Amino acid sequence: MLTLGISTSSGKFAIVFGIEKKVLYSSDNLKLSENKDIRKLVETGLSKIGKTVDDLSSIIVDNGPGGTSSVRTGVAFANSLAYALNIGVAPVSSLELLGIEAFDKFHKPVICSINSTKGNIFVGLFDKNELKSAKYGKIETILPDFLTFSDEFVLIGHQSTRIMELSQDKTYTDTNLTFANVETLLTKSHLFNDKIVKFPKYIIPITEENYQ
Amino acid sequence: MSDIILGIETSCDDTAIALVNSNGEVLSSVVSSQVDIHSEYGGIYPEHAARAHIHTILPTIDLAFKKAGVKPQNIEAIGVTRGPGLISSLLVGLNTAVGLGMGWNKKVIGINHLRGHLRSADLEQQRVKYPATILLVSGGHTFLAYMKDINDISILGTTRDDSVGETYDKVGRMLGLAYPGGPAVDRLAKEGNPNIAFPRPLLNSKFEFSFSGLKSAVSRFLAANPDALQADVAASFVQAVMDVLIKKSHNALKNYRSKSFVIVGGVAASPQLRQQAEKLCNKMKVELCLPPLKWSTDNAAMIALATWDYIKLNIHKEPIAQLQLPIFEF
Ligand SMILES: [Zn+2]
Numbered sequence: 001m002l003t004l005g006i007s008t009s010s011g012k013f014a015i016v017f018g019i020e021k022k023v024l025y026s027s028d029n030l031k032l033s034e035n036k037d038i039r040k041l042v043e044t045g046l047s048k049i050g051k052t053v054d055d056l057s058s059i060i061v062d063n064g065p066g067g068t069s070s071v072r073t074g075v076a077f078a079n080s081l082a083y084a085l086n087i088g089v090a091p092v093s094s095l096e097l098l099g100i101e102a103f104d105k106f107h108k109p110v111i112c113s114i115n116s117t118k119g120n121i122f123v124g125l126f127d128k129n130e131l132k133s134a135k136y137g138k139i140e141t142i143l144p145d146f147l148t149f150s151d152e153f154v155l156i157g158h159q160s161t162r163i164m165e166l167s168q169d170k171t172y173t174d175t176n177l178t179f180a181n182v183e184t185l186l187t188k189s190h191l192f193n194d195k196i197v198k199f200p201k202y203i204i205p206i207t208e209e210n211y212q
Numbered sequence: 213m214s215d216i217i218l219g220i221e222t223s224c225d226d227t228a229i230a231l232v233n234s235n236g237e238v239l240s241s242v243v244s245s246q247v248d249i250h251s252e253y254g255g256i257y258p259e260h261a262a263r264a265h266i267h268t269i270l271p272t273i274d275l276a277f278k279k280a281g282v283k284p285q286n287i288e289a290i291g292v293t294r295g296p297g298l299i300s301s302l303l304v305g306l307n308t309a310v311g312l313g314m315g316w317n318k319k320v321i322g323i324n325h326l327r328g329h330l331r332s333a334d335l336e337q338q339r340v341k342y343p344a345t346i347l348l349v350s351g352g353h354t355f356l357a358y359m360k361d362i363n364d365i366s367i368l369g370t371t372r373d374d375s376v377g378e379t380y381d382k383v384g385r386m387l388g389l390a391y392p393g394g395p396a397v398d399r400l401a402k403e404g405n406p407n408i409a410f411p412r413p414l415l416n417s418k419f420e421f422s423f424s425g426l427k428s429a430v431s432r433f434l435a436a437n438p439d440a441l442q443a444d445v446a447a448s449f450v451q452a453v454m455d456v457l458i459k460k461s462h463n464a465l466k467n468y469r470s471k472s473f474v475i476v477g478g479v480a481a482s483p484q485l486r487q488q489a490e491k492l493c494n495k496m497k498v499e500l501c502l503p504p505l506k507w508s509t510d511n512a513a514m515i516a517l518a519t520w521d522y523i524k525l526n527i528h529k530e531p532i533a534q535l536q537l538p539i540f541e542f
Contacts, residue, residue: 037532039310053314069300072262076269076307083270084284084315202270207263 002055004042004081005185008074009066009094009114014182015041017049021190024049026183036070038077056085060185060192063091064206065114065122071205079202088196091203095134095157097180099126100188102156106173109150113139113157121159122211125149129191136211143167156180214288216280217523218312219516220273222305223297223325224352225261227268229276231287232516236335239280241506241513244268262300269308276512284316291519294322295534297352302533309531321522322531323515326539330357330365331521332514333474333503340501341471345464349457349485350477350509351377351392356419356460357539358468362521367539368464369419376453376479379423383430383449387442397446398482404443406451408433415456418463426452450484458488465496474501480508 002024005016013036017025025045046052061078064071075091082089098112103126110126116136125133125146132149135142139159143166147153152171155163160174185192197203204210216239221228230241246256246264277284292309295302306322313320329348333340345368346357354377355370374382377394384393387400410429413422430449434440465473473493479485486502493500507514522529527542 038307039314042314053317068259069262069303072266072300073303073307076266076304077311079266079270080273080308080311081315082311083273084312199270199274204266205263209263 001057002051003058003060003186003189004056005060005182006038006074006078007062007094007097007180007182007185008038008070009062009064010179011067011070013038013041013070013074015045016182016186017045017051018186018189021187023183023186028182038073053081053085056087058087058196059089060189061089061091061203062094062097062185063203064094065116065211066094068205068207075203075205083199083202086198088198089203090192090195090197092185092192092195093131093206094180095122095124096126096131097184098156098177099124099131100129100191101177101180101184102154102175103127103129105175106154108152108154108173110154110156111146111163113159113163115158116208120208123159134212136208139163140166214286216282216287217516217519218287218290219512219514219519220290220292220305220309221325221328221510221512221515222265222269222301223293223295224301224510225256225264226510227265227272228510228512229272230512230516231276231280231282232335232513232520234520236337236517238336238513239282240276241511242272242276242279243511244272258298258300261298262304265301265304269304273308273312287316287318289319289321289519289523291321291323291515291522292531293325293328293515294529294531295325295537297325297535299533299535306531306533320531321519322529323518323522324537324539324541325515326353326537327521327542328514328518329353329476330359330539331362331518332476332507332511333501335503335507335513335517339503340474341499343468343470344472344474344501345461345468345470346474346476347457347461348477349376349475349479351375351381353477354421354423355539356464358464358470363525365540368468369421369460371421371423372414373422373424374427376423376457377477379427379453380479382427383446386431386434387446394478395481398450398484400443400446401450401484402447404441404445404447406447407444408440408448410448410452412452412455415459419460421456421460423453454484454488457485458492461489462492462496465492465498470498472501473498474503476503476508478509481505
C-alpha cells in the first residue's frame with residue numbers, strides 16, 4: 001500500500017513516500033528539494049525505505065498552479081509512472097494543499113494565493129476541507145467577493161501581505177508560508193482518494209485556462 | 213536482448229511515438245499533429261505546444277503499443293528526444309519517458325533529434341548509400357551534412373538565422389495563406405512567374421545559409437507593390453530559395469565524394485526542390501534519395517532508429533533537455 005506524493009509547483013521538487021497516512025520518507029527533510037532530477041529523488045527515497053517501484057500502489061501529484069514547467073514535469077512523470085505500473089494517480093491543486101495545511105493549523109477560513117503571469121493571481125477560498133471558491137485575475141478584483149464569507153481569515157501564499165493592506169477591516173492570521181509541505185499529500189491522503197484516476201484518464205496541470 | 217525500441221519525440225509541435233526493431237522495421241508510428249491548434253495562431257506558441265503534449269502523450273503511447281501488438285516488457289529501451297527543440301515541449305516527452313522507464317525497468321536514452329533526421333532515410337529499408345551528402349530542410353532546421361557512414365557525421369553548413377521552413381511559413385503569412393505556409397506557397401508559386409529579383413543570401417559562401425534577408429526583401433516588396441501578382445511573388449521567392457539550396461548542395465557534392473544525395477525535412481515535400489535536386493543529381497552522377505515524407509518530417513521512428521545506433525556503440529546520454537545540441541554530438 002505504498003503511496004508516492006510529488007509536489008513541484010513551487011519550482012522546487014519534493015517527494016514523499018508513505019503507507020496509509022504514515023510518512024516513511026520525505027525529500028524535504030534531506031534538503032534535496034533543489035534537485036530537479038525527479039527520477040533521482042524517487043530512486044533515493046525508495047532505497048532509503050528499502051522498497052522498489054513495484055511496491056507502489058498509488059501516486060498523488062500536486063498539479064499546480066505554480067511554476068508552469070515544473071508542474072508539467074511532475075505531472076508528466078506521475079502520469080507515465082502510474083500508466084507503466086497500472087496504478088491510480090490523484091491530483092491535488094497546490095491551492096487546496098495550501099488551504100488544507102493552513103486550515104489544519106488554525107481552523108478558520110483560508111485565503112490562499114499563488115502568483116501567475118502579468119500580475120494575475122490564482123486565489124482560492126478554503127474552508128472545512130473544501131475549496132469553496134477559486135478565481136483567477138487581479139487580487140483587487142477578486143478579494144471583495146471572498147471577504148463576504150467571514151470576518152476572520154487565515155492567509156497563505158504569495159499575496160498574504162497585499163491582502164492585509166487591501167482590506168484592513170478584517171482579522172487575519174498570517175501563516176507566513178508561500179508553499180505547502182509535500183508531506184500534506186500523504187498525511188491527508190484520505191481527502192484525495194475519490195480523485196484517483198487510472199488510464200485512459202490521467203492528470204492535466206492546472207493553468208489559467210482550466211482554473212475556476 | 214529484446215529487439216524493439218520505444219521512440220518518443222516531442223521537440224516541437226507533434227507528439228510522436230514509434231516502436232522500431234533493430235533492422236529499422238517500423239512496427240508502429242503514431243504522430244498526433246497539433247496543426248489545428250497552431251494554425252489558429254499562425255504559428256507555434258511553445259506554451260500551447262507543451263499543453264497539447266501533456267494531453268496527447270499517454271494515449272499516443274498506448275495506441276502505438278496496440279498498433280504494434282507489442283507489450284512493454286518486450287522493449288529493449290526507450291529513446292527520447294533530448295534536444296534541440298522547445299524546452300517546454302521536450303520536458304513533457306523526457307519526463308514521460310523517465311516515468312515509463314522507471315515503471316517498466318527499462319533504460320532511457322536521451323537522443324539528439326538531428327541524428328534522428330539524419331538516420332530517417334534508412335527507416336524500413338536501407339536506402340542511403342554511404343558516403344552520403346544530406347540536406348535537412350524543415351521548419352526547425354536547415355543544414356548540409358556529410359556522412360562517411362552512419363557514425364561518422366560532419367556538418368558542412370547550417371543557417372545563420374531562419375530555417376527554410378520558417379521562411380516559407382512567414383512568407384505564406386505575408387501572402388495571406390494558411391499555416392503551415394510551405395505547401396500553400398509552393399502551390400501558389402506554380403501559377404506564377406519568377407520575375408521578381410529577390411536576393412539569394414550568402415550565395416557565395418560555400419555551405420552556410422541565411423534566409424532572414426530574403427524574408428525581409430519579400431516583405432519590403434509587398435509593402436511597396438501592393439498590387440503585385442501574389443503568384444509571381446510566391447514563384448520568385450521559391451526560385452530564390454531553390455537557387456540557394458541547389459547551389460550549396462552542388463558545392464557539397466563537388467567537394468565531398470558521395471554515393472547518395474539525401475533530402476529530409478518537411479521542405480523535402482516541395483515539388484520544386486525535388487525536381488531541381490533530380491537535375492543536380494543527374495549532372496553530378498549521384499543517386500538521389502528521397503525517403504517517404506512520413507519519415508522526412510518529425511516522427512519518433514527516426515528517434516528509435518537513432519537509439520539503436522547509441523545502443524550498438526554503447527553510448528548513453530541522460531534524458532535531460534537541451535535547447536541547443538550540435539549535430540556531431542550523440
Ligand atoms: Zn525536426
